[in-house]
Every structure is written in structure tokens, then in C-alpha cells.
Amino acid sequence: MNAPVFAPWTDQSAEPMIRFRNVTKKFGDFTAISNLNLDIYEKEFFALLGPSGCGKTTMMRMLAGFEEPTSGDIIVSGDNIGHLPPNQRPVNMMFQSYALFPHLSVWENIAFGLRRDKLPKDQISARVDEMLKLTRLEKFARRKPHQISGGQRQRVALARSLAKAPKLLLLDEPLGALDKKLREATQFELMDIQEKTGTTFVIVTHDQEEAMTVASRIAVMDEGKLVQVDTPDRLYENPNSRYVADFVGDVNIIEAKASPLDGDRYALHWSEAEDALIGTTSTALSDGQSCYMAIRPEKIAISADRPEDAANAVQGKVEDIGYLGNMSTYHVRLNSGSLIKAQVANQRRISRRAFAWEDPVWLSWTATAGVVLAD
Numbered sequence: 001m002n003a004p005v006f007a008p009w010t011d012q013s014a015e016p017m018i019r020f021r022n023v024t025k026k027f028g029d030f031t032a033i034s035n036l037n038l039d040i041y042e043k044e045f046f047a048l049l050g051p052s053g054c055g056k057t058t059m060m061r062m063l064a065g066f067e068e069p070t071s072g073d074i075i076v077s078g079d080n081i082g083h084l085p086p087n088q089r090p091v092n093m094m095f096q097s098y099a100l101f102p103h104l105s106v107w108e109n110i111a112f113g114l115r116r117d118k119l120p121k122d123q124i125s126a127r128v129d130e131m132l133k134l135t136r137l138e139k140f141a142r143r144k145p146h147q148i149s150g151g152q153r154q155r156v157a158l159a160r161s162l163a164k165a166p167k168l169l170l171l172d173e174p175l176g177a178l179d180k181k182l183r184e185a186t187q188f189e190l191m192d193i194q195e196k197t198g199t200t201f202v203i204v205t206h207d208q209e210e211a212m213t214v215a216s217r218i219a220v221m222d223e224g225k226l227v228q229v230d231t232p233d234r235l236y237e238n239p240n241s242r243y244v245a246d247f248v249g250d251v252n253i254i255e256a257k258a259s260p261l262d263g264d265r266y267a268l269h270w271s272e273a274e275d276a277l278i279g280t281t282s283t284a285l286s287d288g289q290s291c292y293m294a295i296r297p298e299k300i301a302i303s304a305d306r307p308e309d310a311a312n313a314v315q316g317k318v319e320d321i322g323y324l325g326n327m328s329t330y331h332v333r334l335n336s337g338s339l340i341k342a343q344v345a346n347q348r349r350i351s352r353r354a355f356a357w358e359d360p361v362w363l364s365w366t367a368t369a370g371v372v373l374a375d
Helices: 056-064 106-116 121-134 150-162 180-197 208-214 232-237 242-247
Strands: 018-027 030-040 045-049 071-076 091-094 168-172 200-205 217-222 225-230 252-260 265-269 277-280 290-295 301-303 312-323 327-334 339-345 360-365 371-373
Touching: 018 056, 030 056, 030 225, 045 056, 045 180, 045 208, 056 071, 056 091, 056 168, 056 200, 056 217, 091 150, 106 121, 106 150, 121 150, 121 180, 150 180, 180 208, 200 208, 208 232, 217 232, 217 242, 225 232, 225 242, 242 252, 242 290, 242 371, 265 290, 277 371, 301 339, 312 339, 327 360
Parallel strands: 045 200, 045 217, 091 168, 168 200
Antiparallel strands: 018 030, 018 071, 217 225, 252 265, 252 290, 265 277, 290 371, 301 360, 312 327, 312 360, 327 339
């Protein structure tokens, strides 16, 4: 029997754990957050994603209590916490720097907050041991932070943050200091720990791959506003705007003028030197309306001959090739002058590629492979 899918945001009777209601945050004349509304549910691993300066860290700092909203309400578990100091909130925060005490052992770092709360020694000991086991740090309990690796220090900071069993854990770029391979491994550790503890995690990151890997849902932000809040697969496959399509993953974006065909199909006139492209959208577009086709490189086929019955086929020459091990990216300059990227999985170990620089090729894709966007 399959486990039920975790998607409380689709259940109209589910109560959000965190609610931002018409929240605005200004710093002087600068508006960092503009009339923002957002619901986050219990046990979610929620990501705030966007470029530097988009407002994601300001949102987290307001949740933590380091900033107060200029207007609007922040509600956690039914309580308005917008004006509560940090130490009175059911929230803990893990910083990018980890902020470990260098003179204390791993065990003592994890115990620090529990000791400040004056818990009985046996409870402290039991809780610290539980956190050490959860983060697989039992062997390192007596070591100082400088005697363990960066990934282990990250787990100490996580254990210390979870030791007081907060309802909500905020993670500010928690993996930014780790190298790529360790960061990827630690992402799955974070997911495993979040699932075991049932704590609601909210992570701030500008790393789209990180957000796509760990999060149940992602809020893509730009200039203090939410552009799209959705699951990783929907953000990737069904972006609601050119901004989201361009920000999440690699994409080709083709500007065009739409002409309605039948049903949800449109002819997209994009170059006088090329045939119209065929795309689909549920959004009604008027004849001649400006629009964009967003097509992911891996959804484009590359071939030496023009494919038969392809809804979309364009010809060009290979201008550049990027070898990424598991795949190759071909940059193809079309006859019209446009540049299109196509990706091909390297499924076999071969000594030479199917196509080389300056080879003439055809690129093709189906009518539904691309996303037609009104803006």
C-alpha cells in the first residue's frame, strides 16, 4: 500500500502553521517586503528562493524576531508573533556561519541552550545523546569544533538548533560553506532529519538546485513579492512567468506573437526566417499578442536529418559543446541567428560525440514540450 502523499496545501480544511497576512517591511524609503501573503504548513520543508536583495532573508528575520513588520501580521500556531522578542517564539534559527562556541566540545555546544533553560542534568544528557545519535555525531561528542570537518560542524549546529524541540527551524543558507559534493550529501541528511523529527523547516537559499532537492514547496521571490509558490516539479514544468522559467533551471526563452489555432494550441511567430512554432497554453491569448515559449534543453531532440511529423523543427549549426559527464549540452546557432541549447544524456561510454563543432543539425520538440507564457 502506497504511503499518502504529503500535500496539506491542497486540503482546504488544513490549518497553516505559519501565516503571513498583508506583511510589509520598510527600511526608510525602501520597501523590502510588499503586502505579502503566504501560508506554510506543519512538517513542511519550505524554501524561500530568489536572488540577493529579493526579500527572502528579511522574511526569515521577521519570523525569527530580529525584525518587526512595518504592517501586517505574522501568525504561528494561531498566535500573532509579529511583535514578540526572539526568545519568546517557538522558533530556532541556524545561521550560515554555524556560530559554534570554539572553546566548548560538540556535546557542550548542543547542551548550551538546554543548560540556559535550567533543565535537570539527566534530561539534558538524554536530549544531547538523542541529538548526537540523530545527527550521527556520537564519536565526536568530546571534540572541539576545530577538530571536526565542515560537514560535521554543520550537523552540530543543526543538533543544537533542534535540541530544544522548536516547532519551527529557520535555516539561513545553511550549506553555503560546504563544497559541492558534501553539500549534496548533506541536503539528503537534512531531509532525513526533518522527516524523523517532524519539525517544520524553512530554508533561505539562492541555490535553485538546493531548493529543488530539499523542499516540499518553494516560494520564488523577486523585489519583495512572491512570484510563484509551488512544488518543485510544478515550478520546473509549469512556471507561471518568464521570470520563474528563467530562474529555475536551464531554459530557452523565445519571444513570439501568438495566433490561435484550435483548442489550447497556438502558432507562435518568432522569426521571419523560420516557420511558426506550435505550443499550447491554458491561458487565452489574443491574435497578435506578445508571448514567450520556454523550452527546457533536455526536451529538445537533436538529429542530423529533419525528423518527420515533428511539431517544431529548426535547423542550425553546432557552435559550442559542453560535456558535463552525465550529459552534453549543444549550443546551436540557428539560420535566423538565434542560439538554442539542447541537452543529450550520455547513456553509453563512447570515445566520440554524435555531433561536433560546425556540424549542421536539426532541433525538434513536441507541441506540449514547451510552456507558452503571456509574460
